[in-house]
Amino acid sequence: MSKALKLSSPIMLCDIELKNRVVLGPHRTNLAKGRSISEELLEYYKTHIDGGAAVLVTESASVTLDDWPYEYAPLAQTCAQGWAELAIYGAKHQCLVVASLSHAGFEGTSSYSQYALVGPSLLADVDSNELPRVATKDDILEITEAFFNSARLAWEAGLKAVEINASFRSLLRQFLSPLSNSRNDEYGKDPTLFLRQVLERIKTQLPSLILGIRLSFDELTPWGGIDQRLGITTLLQLDPFVDYAVVTTGGLFTKSRYRSNSRYPYPSHGELIRKVKQSAKPTTLVVAQGSFFDVGDAESALATESCDLVEMTRALITEPNLVNKIPSSKDLLSLSIKPCLGCNQACNPQDSRNIPVDCIINPRELDRSKSTYLEPRLYPKSLARDNIQKVHIIGAGIAGMELALRLGRRNKDVIIYEKERHFGGLIALYHQSISNSRYDRLLSYYQEQLLAMKSVDIRLEYDIKDQDDLVDLCSNDLVVLASGAQSTPLVYSIPPHLYLPDRTIYLEPERYEGASVAVVDPRGNTESVTTTEQLAKYAGELNYFCEDPAFGSQIAHTGDLMDSIRRLKGLSVNLFTFTEVQSIQDDGQISLRRRFSTDHRKIKVDFVHEIGGRVGSIPQAFGSVPHVSVGDVRVARNIYNAVSDAQKLDLYLQGSDT
């Protein structure tokens, strides 16, 4: 007899029955144009409600006009209409919609509001370095009132619950934390006073409104700040007013640990969740948050830590239909759900570019109705799309697998050829060097899905060099090249005998073991981290060069910036930043100059690798057969673009079916 999943079981929150234990947490989407719940954001939430989550917490809305932490940060007073629509839609689908209310305090910016930030004390956020004015008692009362007014707006819009943010980028957390509150008045002596007043005001005036608190229980700064004991003590003081508590971590200096990447998987904070559950009053539901990348983790937290709900925000961003795909019993836990990688590359857009929330392995589909532009090499020109019989996909990297999967789901005849003995292309190489990598799960997902598809014919160890190798090719077949890029220096001129290609780095480390290796990095992205780490494990000496003033200029949002610098330094990598590589000689001598200086230096190495040195190419051999290309072979970029190419081609081919 198989055991049913607790994750799918209902639970009561006050007088509302939640249909399961899955929560979509509040997260920055950059879709709230005009600081309101735009049509686009509404559609986004509706997709998630359709996907089956029991609770959906909307993007944190600022309670005051002056608080404007990022351009499209929702403002409570302009969210009422959107909340009302969500309340109705949620009720229809048995999803509890919760409004998250927040004030970013001094962790915001004055760039949009043009008004001074406000904080508990005279302290600047390390990220912005912008000093706030110190909150007066009048300010505190005004903000308390603003929280209440915003909660009332939500209540009047028809929402049954609100959640108060005292965690990520929050003035209320700044008051709670000894790191940021050094006041001498009653709000300093009693750091929970402000938050208590906010909660009490809402609870006493709106007793039927379900009230949640999102609390940082550990700022993960052992030398100061909120630790687990203080976090739990705080909760006990708030307990009378709250109906549920979300257990989060991270604080002033550890913002990235609010949504940790896969290097910090769930069990690492399991004990904290259990302690909170044990300490809270029995009627307070405890929500586990952070690093619940898959159903297994979530189920385990419900069982082991006895928490009541699990926030699976990023897993839901990857797979909005996750809840509907949860099997009826543990024995059936399979790989039918596309697994979140925990990479934070596209779902955590915490910069000023305003790129909407996305997922690198499940790109958001765009409305292409306005544009007739067909990108080069992605769309068949010489073959009518409604005539296509069979699709030959050459290469089972991520682009090829994704396309085969999509076509297979529509029962299209597909043959996928792979010259290696296994699937996965470049990511099969890379994932080995990332600790706690979840890429292997993604590979297993594709493999299991494709093997189960009757219309997909998989041919491993099958090297296609030209059209003659495609023995089953018929007229009206489409050939899709997904054979990846060639590893080659692209930005720097590296003598061929010194050059270390991607494959050698991962598959033949003995080639450079103990040798002196140089990495030249024109990218500063996640690949810079993984490849440099891999090289550092085997190279005798590793010198890293980039022109950026600091390592990893593109990875701050992944939460791995400081960690990766520490890891690389721990591996004794010599990080030469702000450094121009002027020439690389045949004998391995590299001439360097610190940028904008007169400091020159020479270093001799045995091997050189260029990060991201890959170039796409279309073999002439397919010149006469109708063919298109997807992924790196079209243009060497990243996982997101490879999946996106497959998605676009599939949508184009679908156009003929309807």
Next chain:
Amino acid sequence: MSVKYPLLGSQITLGSTTLKNRIVFSAHLTNFARNGCPTDQHLSYYRARARGGTGLIITEELSVHPSDWPYEKLVHAYNDEVRSGFETITREVHNYGAKIFAQINHNGSQGSSSYSKYALLAPSEIPDPLFRENPIAIDESEIRDICIAYGVVAKLAQDSGFDGIELQCSHSSLVRQFLSPLTNRRVDRYGGDLIARSTLLFDILNEIRYRVGSIFTIGIRLCGDEMLAGGINIKDTLELVRLADASMLVDYINTSIGVATASLYAIEASMAITPGYNLYIPSQIRAVTDLPVIASGRIKDPAQAERILRDGQADLVGIVRGQIADPDFAAKSLSDHEDTIRVCLSCNQECVGRMGLNRWLGCIENPNTGREFLKSPRSRPLYSSQRGLYSPTSRQQGTNFKKWQLKVLVIGAGPAGLQAAVSFAETGHKVKVFEEKSTTGGLVSLAANIPTRAELGDLVRNLNREIAAAGIVVTLNTHLDVKDVEAIGADVIVVATGSRPSLPYFLSNFNLTVEGDKLGVCDVVTVLEEGAHPQGKVLVLDDLGFHQGTSVAELLAHRGCTVTIATPQLYVGQDLGVTLDLETWNLRASALSIEQLPETIVTAVDGKTTSLMEHTTGKCYQRYFDWIILANHRVPNDHLAQELLSAGFPRSNVRVIGDALAPRRIHQAIIEAQRLPEEVR
């Protein structure tokens, strides 16, 4: 007709367009677009400069193709939806007698697929150094499509009332990528020698001319020198100008220097770079062609502009930042009122500095810049939610200033105090200013004592002039206490008393005079005030990452100190990149042998022995310094405000602004001061 600046005020004809003067508001990004369309924000911004007398406005780049979307707020001119916005803009600009050209462009590889989700297009598959994304090397049929796209947008510009177009071949452009051997490695007819590399340019020009006919001005903006090894240099550019001249397709040449994504510091040079640094480009171009040539970059005042014209270095002058700071620059210059111009500082803090951060264009000393569209531009924008679109409204619409005159007392004559005095006087109130020190300008005047920061002083000069013109009396060397304030009996008391230094936990006191083995300790302001004279081995501790620490380090090195600058940040001068000063500061720091210690904190100080730790590795070590100079956050000097409130002055009458509220940057001080009059209504 200007007596002082006859050439600047004289007419000139570019192709089929006659301009009333030689002042050009050249193309620059604004981040005003919404959903790919021009907005009211554009309209009122350009209208203000047209009203201010500029001869020619060249719009920000208008993109010709869907594959081009490098930053969020780009104008997608290939969509027909843009037309009505353009029509309004051209009509209103023409009402003031100014002409307007559309700059059209495709950014090629200097972009990102993040917004469009389309692969980038380029001559060769080489990633741009800033955007780092591999582009597709386009083939001949794709090139043909792009040429047509340029032609279509040029025609749309013509139909929308523009007087001409400018083809961008400079800062960030597919055309420049084809022209430059660094980015063009093609072996077909579009690659090879300069003639081959310019094939795309002339294909596009032919396509445009074919579509717009002969009575429409076409200009090209060329990058005279990419400032990159192996890139386009002035010799190539002169050759290209000869080709362009001979083609008869081009009516004028606009110039620039540098590449937007590799050497932007050269394009929009900050105050650290001498004015005139790039005039060799237009002047050499002018020597090989009869086409009118536009100079631009760091042209700040009419005298300098007139001299450029008189010396034959150019036929027209592009003045962008000068007209961002003061929209009436042209009118004031040509009516001999140039002494009333609010002169640009070339500080790059709110104009250039906001562009890369995807924020609207502003100005450190003119908070109305970019806000001209607000009915009451001094109040904050409130984004209403209607239809999910931006429809900015003002919080306090229909400002009605008090009919009666307020007596305003301003305490402190730093930028906040001076601006508050000017703003109150402008709105009809009676103002007195008191300053404790012997000079006005506060920290800004001090910061301007450093040679490479000298033009910050223009801010104080501008304000002092406006103070004098408004007849405001500034009483110097006078400290006011509560009794004095009571005696003066003002309706509004503006406390703009600035800030004072603070000590980090590992130091117990300031020490301004060094005797024996004692360590000297002071903050950067004390150095600038000449309150301390550090010598020997100096450690500048930079928590801020902006100009405070780096500029004083430079000053002390000039004075013979052996300077080390340490910061907990990942590199020294982390915020200098925003104002395009990181590159040139590093050049100077290297020449002065300033040692840089990034990722470093001080753990303890014992006499002259300082314990340091590299926080990314935990590596601890000790160093010997004679002085520690602090570039850290200061604390508000607000005790007068506290005392006034304690003494019973109502909170609404005591207004604390600028650093006295929270020590921040100039812009916040100016904006808080500027909006005060309507806040105290």
